[in-house]
Amino acid sequence: MVSQKLIVKNESGLHARPAGILAQAAMKCSSNVFILVGERKVQVKSILNLMAAGIKCGTEIELQCEGENEEQELKTLVELIESGLGE
Numbered sequence: 001m002v003s004q005k006l007i008v009k010n011e012s013g014l015h016a017r018p019a020g021i022l023a024q025a026a027m028k029c030s031s032n033v034f035i036l037v038g039e040r041k042v043q044v045k046s047i048l049n050l051m052a053a054g055i056k057c058g059t060e061i062e063l064q065c066e067g068e069n070e071e072q073e074l075k076t077l078v079e080l081i082e083s084g085l086g087e
Contacts, residue, residue, distance in 0.1 A: 001066040013056035018085035031067030
C-alpha cells in the first residue's frame with residue numbers, strides 16, 4: 001500500500017462534478033483506492049461515498065492505493081486532485 005497526504009484545493013470541495021471526475025478516474029485503477037479524512041475511510045470508486053464525506057476546500061486528506069499498479073495509480077490520482085479536478 002502507498003499513500004500521500006494532500007490538501008483539497010477546489011473552492012467548493014468535492015461536490016458532484018469533481019467527485020464524479022475522481023471516481024471515474026479511480027474506477028480505471030486496478031488498485032483499491034481510499035481517501036482517509038479525519039476518522040473516515042472512503043472508497044474513492046463511489047461518487048456517493050465521496051460526496052457523503054463532505055470534503056471541503058482546505059481539508060487535508062490521505063489518498064491510499066493498494067494493488068498491483070499502486071504507485072503509478074497513486075501518482076495519477078494525486079496529479080488529478082492537485083490539478084483541481086477540472087475546475
